[in-house]
Amino acid sequence: MPKVLISDKLSPAAVEIFRARGVEVDVKTGLSAADLRAIIGEYDGLAIRSATKVTKEVLETATNLKVVGRAGIGVDNVDIKSATARGVVVMNTPNGNAITTAEHAIAMMFALARQIPEASASTKAGKWEKNRFMGVELTGKVLGVIGCGNIGSIVADRAIGLKMRVVAYDPYLTDKRARDIGVEKIELADLIARADIITLHTPLTDQTRNIISRDALARAKKGVRIINCARGGLVDEAALAEALKSGHVAGAALDVFEVEPAKESPLFALENVVCTPHLGASTTEAQENVALQIAEQMSDFLLTGAVSNAINMPSVSAEDAPRLKPYMELCRSLGAFAGQLTTAQHSAIKAVTIEYEGAAAGLNTKPLTAAALAGLMGPMMEGANMVNAPVLAHDRGIEVSETIHDRPSEYQTLVRISVVTDTQTRGVAGTLFAGSRPRIVEIKGIPVEADFARHMLYVTNQDKPGFIGRFGAVLSEAGINIATFHLGRAEAGGDAICLVSIDEEPSEEVLKAVRALPLVVQAAPLSF
Structure with missing residues (x-):
C-alpha cells in the first residue's frame, strides 16, 4: 500500500480520498525542516501547499519518494531540478484555484478604482469624507493583462463583461486564442504604454522577475494602476513605491510580495495601495478543489501510473495509463537492451532515435519516449x-529524436530504437504479442523473434556450421539450462545473431568461454 504524508493543512476530504483509494496517509503539519528530513524516507508521496519547503536536502533523505503534489499552482517551494534528478514527479493543480484568483484580481481592481479600503476605514472612524474619495470608472478603460493563461484569460473575460478594452501580452498566446477570448495581443512595451490598469498573471521566472521594473513604470501612462495577484517578485516594490509617491502611478493593489510573510514594506505606509496577505486562492471552494484534485492526482499516479499536471514529465491520463502500460514496458525493455549492449562495449552514446509505427504511432508518444530513455540510461546511471x-x-549531450511513421507496418505495432555511438549505429525493434507481451523482432536490421527474459545471452557470430553445438556445450558444461534459443542472420555465411534465454545469470568465466569460441564476435549478458 503506498504511503503519503500531508505536511500542510489540506481539506479533510483529501485524507478521505487517499484512504478510499487504498493509499495510507499521515497528516503531520508544522514540521521543521529537520523533522521532515527525519521521516520523509518512509513515504512514497508528499502532499503540500506553500508552507513546506521541499529542498535538495529534504529530497536527499526521501529515499522512497515518488511524487510531490502541490495543492495549488505555484511550485516555488519545491526544488524542481533536484526532484527531477532524483526521479520524483512534481505535480500541481493549475486549474483548482483559477477562478478564485481571477475573482480576487477583479475585486482588487474595484477596490483600487473606488478606494474602498480607505473609504471604509474613514467611515468607520466617524468621518464622512465624501469628497475625498473620488474614484474612476472601469468601463472603457484599457486593461493590460500580462500572462494570459488559465487565470489571465478568466480575468480578461470578466473585464470584457465590464465593458473594458483588454490588451494582452503572453509569448505563448496564439493569434487564434487571442481572437477566441476577445483580447488584443500586443507586445509588452505597447501594453505598458497603453494600459490604464495593468494586472499580472504570469509565473515567476528569470525572464519575468521584475517585469514591472523602474524603467517599465517610467514608460507607463501617467495615472496607471498596478495589480499583482500572481507571484511576488514580478514587481520592483521599491520602484513602485517611488512611482506612487510621485503620483506617476495612481494606485497599486498587491496580494503577493517579494518576501512573505510580508511584515514590512515601503508600500504599507501609502494610502493609494491595497494589500492583502496572499489571499488569491483563499476561498472555501478553491481550498476544497485543490485538495481534492491533488489527492486524486497523487492516488492515480501511485496506484495506476497516471500522471496529471506534472511539472517535470509528460502527462498520462488515468484513462490512457492502462492502455499505454504495455507500450511503455516495450519501450523500456528495448531501451534497456540497447543500453546494456552499449555499456558492454564501453561506447559513448551520441544520439538516439525512437521510431513508432502502426498502433504505437497513434498514441501519446512522449511518455513512451521517456520510458525508452529510462531503459537506455538505466545501465549507465543508477536510479534512472x-x-x-x-x-x-540532455546533460550528457545525447541528441534525442522521435519519428512517427504514418505508414502500414509489418506488425500491428512497432517501436524501433536506434542508438548512435562513436563506433556504430545499433538498432533494435519490438512489438507487442497478443497486445500486451513485449517481444523483440529485429536486431541490427536482422529479423529475430524473441520474448524478453530475466536472464539472456546476446551473441553475434559468423554464420558457419558447428557454432551452435559448441556454444550449447559451453553452457551445458557450466550447468546453465537454456530456456529458449533464437537465431537470426543477415545472409547465409554472413553476420548472425544468437539470443538465448537462460535460467541464471552467467558468470564471468562462462562469458570468457563463450567469447573464446571460434566465430564469436561479441557476447554480452542481458538482464530484464
Whole structure:
C-alpha cells in the first residue's frame, strides 16, 4: 500500500480520498525542516501547499519518494531540478484555484478604482469624507493583462463583461486564442504604454522577475494602476513605491510580495495601495478543489501510473495509463537492451532515435519516449527513470529524436530504437504479442523473434556450421539450462545473431568461454 504524508493543512476530504483509494496517509503539519528530513524516507508521496519547503536536502533523505503534489499552482517551494534528478514527479493543480484568483484580481481592481479600503476605514472612524474619495470608472478603460493563461484569460473575460478594452501580452498566446477570448495581443512595451490598469498573471521566472521594473513604470501612462495577484517578485516594490509617491502611478493593489510573510514594506505606509496577505486562492471552494484534485492526482499516479499536471514529465491520463502500460514496458525493455549492449562495449552514446509505427504511432508518444530513455540510461546511471532520464540524456549531450511513421507496418505495432555511438549505429525493434507481451523482432536490421527474459545471452557470430553445438556445450558444461534459443542472420555465411534465454545469470568465466569460441564476435549478458 503506498504511503503519503500531508505536511500542510489540506481539506479533510483529501485524507478521505487517499484512504478510499487504498493509499495510507499521515497528516503531520508544522514540521521543521529537520523533522521532515527525519521521516520523509518512509513515504512514497508528499502532499503540500506553500508552507513546506521541499529542498535538495529534504529530497536527499526521501529515499522512497515518488511524487510531490502541490495543492495549488505555484511550485516555488519545491526544488524542481533536484526532484527531477532524483526521479520524483512534481505535480500541481493549475486549474483548482483559477477562478478564485481571477475573482480576487477583479475585486482588487474595484477596490483600487473606488478606494474602498480607505473609504471604509474613514467611515468607520466617524468621518464622512465624501469628497475625498473620488474614484474612476472601469468601463472603457484599457486593461493590460500580462500572462494570459488559465487565470489571465478568466480575468480578461470578466473585464470584457465590464465593458473594458483588454490588451494582452503572453509569448505563448496564439493569434487564434487571442481572437477566441476577445483580447488584443500586443507586445509588452505597447501594453505598458497603453494600459490604464495593468494586472499580472504570469509565473515567476528569470525572464519575468521584475517585469514591472523602474524603467517599465517610467514608460507607463501617467495615472496607471498596478495589480499583482500572481507571484511576488514580478514587481520592483521599491520602484513602485517611488512611482506612487510621485503620483506617476495612481494606485497599486498587491496580494503577493517579494518576501512573505510580508511584515514590512515601503508600500504599507501609502494610502493609494491595497494589500492583502496572499489571499488569491483563499476561498472555501478553491481550498476544497485543490485538495481534492491533488489527492486524486497523487492516488492515480501511485496506484495506476497516471500522471496529471506534472511539472517535470509528460502527462498520462488515468484513462490512457492502462492502455499505454504495455507500450511503455516495450519501450523500456528495448531501451534497456540497447543500453546494456552499449555499456558492454564501453561506447559513448551520441544520439538516439525512437521510431513508432502502426498502433504505437497513434498514441501519446512522449511518455513512451521517456520510458525508452529510462531503459537506455538505466545501465549507465543508477536510479534512472521516466522522470530524470530525459534530463540525464540532455546533460550528457545525447541528441534525442522521435519519428512517427504514418505508414502500414509489418506488425500491428512497432517501436524501433536506434542508438548512435562513436563506433556504430545499433538498432533494435519490438512489438507487442497478443497486445500486451513485449517481444523483440529485429536486431541490427536482422529479423529475430524473441520474448524478453530475466536472464539472456546476446551473441553475434559468423554464420558457419558447428557454432551452435559448441556454444550449447559451453553452457551445458557450466550447468546453465537454456530456456529458449533464437537465431537470426543477415545472409547465409554472413553476420548472425544468437539470443538465448537462460535460467541464471552467467558468470564471468562462462562469458570468457563463450567469447573464446571460434566465430564469436561479441557476447554480452542481458538482464530484464
